[in-house]
Amino acid sequence: MEIAGSDGEHIGTVDKVENDQIKLTKTDSSDHQHHFLHFDLVDRIEDNRLYLKVTKSEALAERS
Structure with missing residues (x-):
């Protein structure tokens, strides 16, 4: 499943x-x-895509 930021970016x-x-x-x-x-960063799942509560740049800064 694809993960996208709140800005819709992959x-x-x-x-x-x-x-x-x-x-x-x-x-x-x-x-x-x-x-x-x-997992707390997850906002919703829609159209087989997992959306986060944060933007792509914020997510990339938070990943480990």
Whole structure:
């Protein structure tokens, strides 16, 4: 499932959910590593797309 920021910009693709974090696929990462976003950032799921409460730039700054 695609992940988009509140601004509608593509952030990544869900690999899986682990505990309270969303694991992103490596293919969407410039460093080809898995990154994680906290599940609390999720705003809604609509049209097979997961939208966050924050913009793309804010999400990229928060990912681990």
